[in-house]
Amino acid sequence: MRRRIPEMFLGIGFVGIMSTLFLGLNWAPSVSINAFESPAAQRIFYWHVPSAWAAFIAFGVLFTGSALWFFKRSPFGWRLHVAGTEAGLACGLMTVWSGCVWGAAEWGTPWDWTDVRLNTFGLLTLLALFLVLGRQSQPDGVETRDTFSTFGLYGFVLVPLTYVATRVWQIRHPGPVIGAGEDGGSLQSSMALVLFIGALSFTIFIIGHMMISMRITHLEQRLEHAQKILDGGN
């Protein structure tokens, strides 16, 4: 039963995400027509915000894994790093893509190179892509792990910067939705409920994804070790 926990997380998360999509597109009330250029496009936020939330969790795992490998040489840390980069890339791309769709409808442009939030989040996603592609291009070894975990540690500087970006330099991107403090009470309760279901579903899904990714990396490591033994190495 315990071996099936990651698959259960994936399944529950997937159902939750589909429910969020359904509720967001069909049940949640529309936003004020006066406040938005394109009120219908705003519904994509029920996808955008939870996927961004999940991406931050994945980047947090990436940082923890990088630190564990870099400072403790922990194989578990490296598995966390790998899982964090893959999940971060998946969620980052979902966030950036949905943000571009909304930006094109609301601002008339999918991207703004002068907006700090857009740029730092885009960079985090590019860092995850760099780490995934880079890891695939190199043989596994301490040199590879040291280098990429160093980039993971550098990259994490962008996470708090991304989080505070809309508070400090709000240019185009709207203000915070999750963890907004006292100013965040403008959401209707039904909207907040859908967002909550979305954030919870994405969190469960991403945890399941990372658990499976760690299991695959562990199996790859065992396979490589077995091949080394067959080769007669140490």
Add this chain to the structure above:
Amino acid sequence: MPASLLSLVDLEVRRGMGRVLNGFNLEVASKDVVVLHGKNGAGKSTVIESCARLLPLEKGSVHHHGSLVVDSEGRRTLAKQPFGLTLQSNCILGDETVENHLTTVCSLSGMKTDLLPLLEAYGLAHRRHDRIGQLSGGQARKVAVLAGLLPAMLSSEPRLVLLDEPATGLDESALAALSSNIGQLRQAGHAFVIASHHPEMMKCATRLHNLESETRQEQPECQPWQAIGVKGKFTLLPTKTGHRYLRSTRAGLARNGLTALIVLGTLLAFIDPATLEKPLLVGFVLAAPFAAGLAGDPVVYLMREQRAGDWWRAHVNRLPAADFFAPILGFILSGLGSILFLDAFNWKLSLIGAAVLWVTLLCVRFIELSTLRLARPNAVFIRLLLPILILPWALVVEYAATL
């Protein structure tokens, strides 16, 4: 007891996922010639590269002349005394001339000398002004070996020399000269660690080490080597070397200059400057130096040849860099851009362009150097990280448009 020139204490080194050295200890004193002769993959080159502080250590430490040079805690300090190094690769740029390269090696030791007698001994005198790329494989190897021996040949103080497979590719006369030089230098108090299976090298050994055990062998007395170096004063060596590399290869113009000119040409092909507002035009002016910076440091690119970067990394803390190239090129490109887009030379924009190219190049250089340790540094997608520079560049353009 003679002073220790090299000590490896409880060394543990991993390469790939394998532990190549584990609890390895070695003391090398003046007049020692240690020849490492284990089987392939036993860790001979790993020992040499660890001694040259090129590999991070999992455990243990390396000391030159009693001072720590690298340890497992991440401390990495420059060896107080110069040492000779020849790696398995020649570590020389193909565009360097024989004389220039060997003169640079002398400068790293703070010495100068007349190189002609040495070049004659190795049959290279007639090639002294030729580029390494024009030499045969064996001749290039002779230059690399000579570069490894030079710090000891120049100095009357005991020096450490690390040679990895020095005999590979050498002809008989060069091999005889090398064996004779090793004997004379040993007699003068210098010490060697040599990784080799070559019988001629093994004959030179005072200690034959197979990385598990060692046997000692006597060497006949011979005439000691007379030091040939004269003290010299050398400043800004990495900067001068970086600029020499760029002059001889024109890599800066080929990579960065042409990239920028293509950007300028492309913009001009599609845009009529008279119809655009100033902020946009300033962006176009500063786009050329920015693109040139994104193309990366040409010196780092050159030093990927034959592991030249590793050789430098062993000897200095700061790799060769063309420090003045970036601001000068940035100034010229922005000046040209301001004439093309704003109809007049604008010195303020030119200065900003110089700073843009310089800072961009430094950032790209930092990222490139961070990936040099990888098994396949050219296979990583460094350019994916460069959009981090777009936002600061856009802010600079916004500011420049207000001037």
